[in-house]
Amino acid sequence: MGLRLKLFILTFLLSMVFSETQGRRTIEKPGPFDKSDHDVFEVLGSGGINNGALQVTPDSGGDFDLSKKSGRIMLKESFKIHDKVARVASFNTTFFINIQNRISTSSHGEGMAFVIAPDLVLPPGSEGQYLGLTNATTDGKATNRLVAIEFDTFKQDFDPNDNHIGLNINSVKSELNVSLSDSGIQLVPEVAKNFTIWIQYDGLNKILQVFMVGEKNPEPAERRPSVPVMTKKDLDIAKYVSEHSYFGFAASTGSAIELHCVLGWNLTVDEAPEDEGLMIEAKIALGVGVALLVILLAGWWIQRILYKKYKTANDPTIRGTLQSLPGTPREFRYRDLKVATDNFNEKNKLGQGGFGVVYKGLLSKESLQIAVKRFSRDNIKSKDDFLAELTIINRLRHKHLVKLLGWCYKNGKLLLVYEYMPNGSLDAHIFCGAEKETLRWDLRYQIISGVASALHYVHNEYEQKVVHRDLKASNIMLDSSFNARLGDFGLARAIENGKTSYAELEGVPGTLGYIAPECLHTGKATRESDIYGFGAVVLEVVCGQRPWTKIGGFCFLVDWVWSLHRDGRILEAVDERLRGGYVAEEAERLLLLGLACSHPNGSERPKTQAVLQIASGLLPVPYVPPFRPAFVWPSAGAVEENIDSEYTDDSTVTISH
Incomplete structure (x- = not known):
């Protein structure tokens, strides 16, 4: 039986078995935001979308009172968070926020939260201490069906201080509080600062982690800190939130006020499967059998490795294009570049763009410092990106252009090698x-x-x-x-x-x-x-x-x-x-x-x-x-x-x- 036919049969069987497994959905809104984003977001209460940001509570524009307000800005589409057999979605989110008080540096409040909610509704009376999450009547009730990460800037009797984050489950009284002062972070500093926040939830292992860093520059941080500011283990959000829930932000002001701005937001959710998938899986399991599936997987995996090696060594597109280039640039060995960059160690990372990551390296035998660009998009797009850049830059010769030294193509990995620039990029010196x-x-x-x-x-x-x-x-x-x-x-x-x-x-x-x-x-x-x-x-x-x-x-x-x-x-x-x-x-x-x-x-x-x-x-x-x-x-x-x-x-x- 030919390789392609075997792969087709395996793909068909696997597609039947796993047709209802988890699906990944990604929302990318890096900002700035504008009126067109009303198609994506539901604005509730006193929030708005203006001045390039999601203003969860009113911004400083307009002649009106900013005190005792609450609002939510939620994605209009819901996500499948869990199912009846306790399979729970995982999610990763990164957002870029600014909390500031332009009127007084001594008094500010109340705070904002990233929230998973059951509906697109703002509870009435949710201003002040309730952060747009609950109110005096509903706070603490299981029927709220919400989980939130709060960024609290006003000390209530139940709060540790006026500068902390907390895990809120159906209540503004947090299950877990962490003071940010211990991490050198001030949510409302005297000099306005933006914050990049990463929240990761592992639905399989039931672990929630929150990372946070402050930025003086007006753009998000590219690199997540290695140590989280908050970790919560054994958190099964399926016990608290609705099967289909909504993601977004909530915030409030009290007698003291501040601005709550979201400047950019990315969200990726590995959704829980739909329940009817269980019947499909059961039928396939009875018809095919676990043993047959294991045999097919083993055979497919072995042939996949052999086919990948054959394809890599004989890719006519890559090899043909390289052979046609004038002067044929130098081909580097992958193992040499791996050693030069310390196995592409994160500490050697120089930067990251839409097409790949650039690492600093040292070719010891030649005492030559290099910059290695590793393409990171999917296989087809990476080849297109690789060939497009290589065919352009290979022929350019000018003292004010970065010089290409060569390339590497091994086991599907595509890399370009450039002359290393010791003073880095211009923006790193201007900003x-x-x-x-x-x-x-x-x-x-x-x-x-x-x-x-x-x-x-x-x-x-x-x-x-x-x-x-x-x-x-x-x-x-x-x-x-x-x-x-x-x-x-x-x-x-x-x-x-x-x-x-x-x-x-x-x-x-x-x-x-x-x-x-x-x-x-x-x-x-x-x-x-x-x-x-x-x-x-x-x-x-x-x-x-x-x-x-x-x-x-x-x-x-x-x-x-x-x-x-x-x-x-x-x-x-x-x-x-x-x-x-x-x-x-x-x-x-x-x-x-x-x-x-x-x-x-x-x-x-x-x-x-x-x-x-x-x-x-x-x-x-x-x-x-x-x-x-x-x-x-x-x-x-x-x-x-x-x-x-x-x-x-x-x-x-x-x-x-």
């Missing part, structure tokens, strides 16, 4: 926090000039036109002399000769704040949209603020800088941490260049040749209007007329938040 000295002005200016040079090369000087499609500070690496090296070409694409566009079916990639407005309308990225991303980087480096920073009453950095330009105060945008240690003429030039590159209409943005000359002072900055122009949709005739210009080389891309 370094108070514990690290900020980047000097001369280095910032040098870095911007280097990125401009690299961008001009890939747009115009290379044999094909290449669009990077993900230009941002975290993708700009720094060598030992703080020279810029543009990296991460995972989204970059070359446009074929004679064509003006590259198209994908998945949408627009990149990061919000760096994506040009026309991309959100057309679903296409161009060399001019790369220029928009460059403009965002310029403002980011000069101002020391993220592109999406809310500042001066504006939602985005570019709008704030434009308002200062209008008022003749543009130098006020320069990073305060420089303390005047910059050249005013250079700073003004770069700020105006950043605004020119951020023009809402792509055809008005300068080309890379002009950008280089402006940065070096050889060319004056083009006129920047005092008010940011409105986005204007180009007419079909205008697009046709400029079909061969730099600004019409379109590439379709997918948006990644």
Whole structure:
């Protein structure tokens, strides 16, 4: 019997046996949130979705009293948490919150909670100490059918202090309390801080763990702490929550007030199976028999290993593409890269993106430090990502690009090996926090000039036109002399000769704040949209603020800088941490260049040749209007007329938040 036929028979049998086993559902809402999210969330009580966040209780906008309010914001779809034979769902959730009081630093309350609830209802009278969970009549009753993790900021008689987390089961009186002060965490600090929280529940072993870290930077932490702030063993949530339940957030204020904002949220639930699956399993077990299934599994597993080895050694797509590459880049042995990275140890992790993880390594025999990118998406997508990046970066040669050293393909594992950049990424130096000295002005200016040079090369000087499609500070690496090296070409694409566009079916990639407005309308990225991303980087480096920073009453950095330009105060945008240690003429030039590159209409943005000359002072900055122009949709005739210009080389891309 052939391998494929055996695999088909096994797959068919297994699909019958396990058709009703646990299914995984994932909700990814990294934020910012907007009105369209009302399709996903049910807003209850006094909450709302505005200012880019889930405001579980009212935000500070509007002329109304913020005290004695309660609210919930829940996912509209329910999840199967358990069934009648006590099979319980597991779940992992990560959310990014901000709790602050803008009125008083001495009095704040009451707190917020992550909640699993039986319905989309907010109990009346749930303000104050009840955290939007229960009320004076229902508190403590089993009929509440809820489990919550509270983040409590007001001390009641039954609380340990005004800065703790707790496990709440049908009541606001916690089953388990943990003071956060012991972990050096203050839920409502004097200086506003965001918190990333991970909650993991193992439905098989009945263990709940909560991890938490505070962030000064306005974005979620990428790495979970190794030690949880709270652990609860032998917690069978099936005893407390409904079979089908809802996930979300609850919060309240009392006489003392505060803001409760959720800035981003990911949730993955391995749901319990539907009950009718038991009958299917019983029928299959009687018909096939456990012994036959074990034999089939053993045979399938052995043949799978042999087939995988054969396929790996003879993959025509990978091998054929590599053999056709000019200059055939070096092939590294997997075991050498494994040793170099200490078996891809977490301590050597340099960063993580949508396509994979990058590790620091040392090839001892060559005394060579390297950066190894291991692709982590599913097998087919990883091959596409691997080949796309390799075929682009292999042919690029420029002093301001990260240099590719080679590749590795072993047992289905795909890796690219790059030159190691000892000073890491640009954003790590711009957004370094108070514990690290900020980047000097001369280095910032040098870095911007280097990125401009690299961008001009890939747009115009290379044999094909290449669009990077993900230009941002975290993708700009720094060598030992703080020279810029543009990296991460995972989204970059070359446009074929004679064509003006590259198209994908998945949408627009990149990061919000760096994506040009026309991309959100057309679903296409161009060399001019790369220029928009460059403009965002310029403002980011000069101002020391993220592109999406809310500042001066504006939602985005570019709008704030434009308002200062209008008022003749543009130098006020320069990073305060420089303390005047910059050249005013250079700073003004770069700020105006950043605004020119951020023009809402792509055809008005300068080309890379002009950008280089402006940065070096050889060319004056083009006129920047005092008010940011409105986005204007180009007419079909205008697009046709400029079909061969730099600004019409379109590439379709997918948006990644």
